[in-house]
Amino acid sequence: MPARGPRRALLLLLPAALPTAAVLGAALTVAVLQSTGLMPVVGEPDPTTATYRALAGDRALLDGLRVSLGVAAASTALALAVGLGMALLARTTRLGGRLLRAAAAATVPVPHLVGAAAVGLLLADSGLAARALGAESFPPLVAGPLWVAVVAEYAWKESAFVALVVLAALAAGERELDETAATLGAGPWQRLRRVALPMAAPAAVAAGGVTFAYVLGSYDVAWLLGRSYPEPLPVLAYRLWTDVDLARREQALAVAVVTTALALACLLVTAALLARTARTARAVR
Amino acid sequence: MTRAAPAWRRAAVAPRVALALAWLAVPLVPLLLWAAADRWPFPAVLPTDWGLTGWRQAAGQGAGGALGRSVLLGLAVAALATPAGAMAGRALALHRVPARRLVEALLLAPVAVPPFAVVMGLTTLTLRAGVPGTVALVLVLSVSALPYTVFVMRSAYAGYDVGFEEEARTLGAGPRAVLLRVHLPLAAPALATAAFLAFLVGWSDYVVTLVVGGGQLVTLPMLVGALSSATGNDAVVAAVSLTAVVPPLLLLAATALLARRGAR
Numbered sequence: 001m002p003a004r005g006p007r008r009a010l011l012l013l014l015p016a017a018l019p020t021a022a023v024l025g026a027a028l029t030v031a032v033l034q035s036t037g038l039m040p041v042v043g044e045p046d047p048t049t050a051t052y053r054a055l056a057g058d059r060a061l062l063d064g065l066r067v068s069l070g071v072a073a074a075s076t077a078l079a080l081a082v083g084l085g086m087a088l089l090a091r092t093t094r095l096g097g098r099l100l101r102a103a104a105a106a107t108v109p110v111p112h113l114v115g116a117a118a119v120g121l122l123l124a125d126s127g128l129a130a131r132a133l134g135a136e137s138f139p140p141l142v143a144g145p146l147w148v149a150v151v152a153e154y155a156w157k158e159s160a161f162v163a164l165v166v167l168a169a170l171a172a173g174e175r176e177l178d179e180t181a182a183t184l185g186a187g188p189w190q191r192l193r194r195v196a197l198p199m200a201a202p203a204a205v206a207a208g209g210v211t212f213a214y215v216l217g218s219y220d221v222a223w224l225l226g227r228s229y230p231e232p233l234p235v236l237a238y239r240l241w242t243d244v245d246l247a248r249r250e251q252a253l254a255v256a257v258v259t260t261a262l263a264l265a266c267l268l269v270t271a272a273l274l275a276r277t278a279r280t281a282r283a284v285r
Numbered sequence: 286m287t288r289a290a291p292a293w294r295r296a297a298v299a300p301r302v303a304l305a306l307a308w309l310a311v312p313l314v315p316l317l318l319w320a321a322a323d324r325w326p327f328p329a330v331l332p333t334d335w336g337l338t339g340w341r342q343a344a345g346q347g348a349g350g351a352l353g354r355s356v357l358l359g360l361a362v363a364a365l366a367t368p369a370g371a372m373a374g375r376a377l378a379l380h381r382v383p384a385r386r387l388v389e390a391l392l393l394a395p396v397a398v399p400p401f402a403v404v405m406g407l408t409t410l411t412l413r414a415g416v417p418g419t420v421a422l423v424l425v426l427s428v429s430a431l432p433y434t435v436f437v438m439r440s441a442y443a444g445y446d447v448g449f450e451e452e453a454r455t456l457g458a459g460p461r462a463v464l465l466r467v468h469l470p471l472a473a474p475a476l477a478t479a480a481f482l483a484f485l486v487g488w489s490d491y492v493v494t495l496v497v498g499g500g501q502l503v504t505l506p507m508l509v510g511a512l513s514s515a516t517g518n519d520a521v522v523a524a525v526s527l528t529a530v531v532p533p534l535l536l537l538a539a540t541a542l543l544a545r546r547g548a549r
Contacts, residue, residue: 009380016373016431017391023428024394027406034409086305089298096302103309105541109533110313111489113506114526117513121315121523128315131330156312210396217399219492220506224513234401234492241405241496253409256402267397 028260035254051254061255063230068259071147071222071232072215075154080208082155083162088196090167091174101167107160112153113220119153120225142225149225154215162207169203170196177284198284201277209270213263233259313530319523339520348508348525355488355505355529358423362487365427367480370434371472374479377435378442392435395428403428404496422497426490430483437482441475474544481533481540488533505529 033039037048055061086104090097110118122128123141130138141148174196181191219234226232231239233255240252319325320339322332373392382388395403404425411421453467469476491506500507505528513522 006381006383009376009382012372012376012380013382013388015369016435017388019369019424020391020395020428020431023403023407023424024398026410027403027425028398029406030409031402031406082305082308086308089301089305093298093302096298100302100305100309103306105537106534107309109485109489109537110530111491111506111509113489113491113509114529115312117509117522117526118312118316120513121319121519122312126327128318131328134328134330153312156308160309213397213399217401219401219495220510224510234399237401237405238492238496249409253405256399256405260398260402263399264397 028257031253031256031260035250035257037250040250051250055251055254055258060231060236061233061258064233064236064255065258067147067230068216068232068234069262071150071154072212074147074151075158075215076208076212078151078155079158079162079211080204082159083207084166084200084204086159086163087166087170087200088192090163091170100163104160104163107157108164110157112157112218113224115153115157116150116221116224119149119156123149123152143227145227147222147226150222153221153225154211158207158211158214161211162204165207166200166203170200174199195284198277198280202274202281205270205273205277209267209273212270213266216266217259217263233262316523316526316530319519320527322520322523325519339524342521343524343528346508346512346521346525347503348505348528351503351505351508351525352528352532354502356532358426358490358494358504359484359486359488361423362426362430363480363483365423366430366434366483366486367476369427370431370479370483371438371476373431373435374438374440375442377439378445379447393432396432400425400429400490401492401496404493408497418497419502422493422502423487425493425497426487427483429490429493430486433482433486434479437479438472438475441472445471474546477540477543481536484536485533488529 030039035051037046037050039045086100090100120127120142124130125138125140125142127142129141139148141152143149177195177199178191181195186194217234219238222232223235223238226235237252237255237259240248240255243249243252318332321335321337323334323336323338325332325334376382377385377389404421407421407425408418411418449471450463450467453463458466489506490504491510494502494504494507495510498507500511503511505525508525509522509529512518512525
C-alpha cells in the first residue's frame, strides 16, 4: 500500500511549491525592498516612500492606471460576451460545435505578440480591413486614442479561452438538465436563463477574472499596438526599467508592485464572485 | 443531436456558427496573404505579385536560429514544469494535503503575479548573485507554467483509478515497474496536454526574455517584435509570425490525437 499520508503529499508537492514560493517570494520581496529604499543599488539602506510619492504625483502613473484598467475591462467584457456566445452556440449543433471547438483550440497556441502583429496587419490604416472596405479615410484603430486594436487582440484570443473553459464546464451534465427542462415545458429563452447561464457562470467568472488579471499585467500587445502616451502600467514599468538613470529602476519596481497588487485584488474579487456563482450553479443541479 | 430542434432554429444556427468561425479566423488572414506577397501596394485588396520573398528575408534575419532557440526554451520549460506539476497534481488529487487551501493558492499564485513584475524583481537579485540570465529565464517561465501543469494533472488524477497500481503491486510489480508500465501509460494523455501548455509558456514569452536578455537572446517572439515595430516589413513579419504559429498547431493536433487514443 502506498503511504497516502500528509508526509508523502508534502514530498510530492515540493518540486512545484518550492520554486513557486522561492521565485515569487524573492521577486516580490526585492521589488518591495528596492522601491522603498531598503535595498538601494548603491549606498546605505534608507527607508522611504519617496518613490511611491513621486509616482503618485506623476501623471504617467495615474494615466497608466486609467488606461490599463480601461483596456483590461473592455477586453474582458468583450471576451466574455463573445466567448460565452460561442460556447452556447457550440453546444446547439454537432458539426458547428466541433468546428468551433477546433477553431477556439487552435487560437490558444498563437503567441499574443504574433496575434498583435496579425491584428496590426488587419487594422492599421493601410491594413487589410482598410483595403477591403476601400474607405477614403480609415479611423486610427492602431495606436489610436481608443486602443481599439489592443482591445481587439485581447478580445480575440481571450474569447477563445473563455469559450473553451465554459464548454468544459457545460460538458458535465448540462445537456441532461436542459432536456429535462425542455420536457417540463421550458422554452429556449427560459432554459438559457435558468439552466445554461447559471451553469456556465462559475466558469465564465473564473475565466473573466484570469483574463482581466492577464491583460492588466501583459506588456507585448499594448507595446506594439498602443499609443506612446499614456502608457499602460507594464509598458511604463519597462520604459522606467531601461532608463539610463538607474534610480528609475526603483520607480519601475514600484510600478511592478502596484500592478501586482491590482492583479491580486482582481483575483480575490474573482474568488469571492466564484463562491457566489458556484452556489447558484449547485442550486440549479 | 439528441433533441429535435425545429427546422427554422437549425437554419438560423448556421450563419451564427459561420460568424463565430470568421471572428476566430479573420486575424490570421492578413498573415497568410502577406506571407505569400512579393508586392502589395496600398489600395490593392490582394497582393499584386505573389512570391516567397518574405520567407527568404526571414531566413536572412535569422529566423532559423530563433526557431531553434524558441524550441529549446519551450522544451526546457516543459521538461521542468511537467514532472513537477504532475507530482503536485497527484498529491492534490489523491493525498491528504495539510493546509490544502494555502497550498492551492500558492500553486495558482503565478497566474496573479504579472510576469514582468516577477522578472524585474528576480533579475535584480540574480544579477547581483551572478546567476546566468538563461537560468533566471527558464526558472521564471517554469514557475509561470506550473499552475497549468498542476491543475491539468490534478483533474486527470481526480479521475484516475489507483486500483490499477495497487493490483499491479499485489501481482508482484516493483515501484519502478508500476511507474513505467501502469502509472505513466495511464497518465500519458494528460501529461501530453500539460507538457504542451508548459511548452507554450516558453514558446510564446516575450517580456520575460526581453527583461532578462535585454534583446540578446533572440527567440521567435523577439524577432516578431523587432520586425513589426518597424514599418515596411509586412512580408517578413508575416513569414516569421507563421513560423511561430505552425509548430504549436502541429503539436496541438498531435496532443489531441494522443488524447483520443488514450480515451479508447
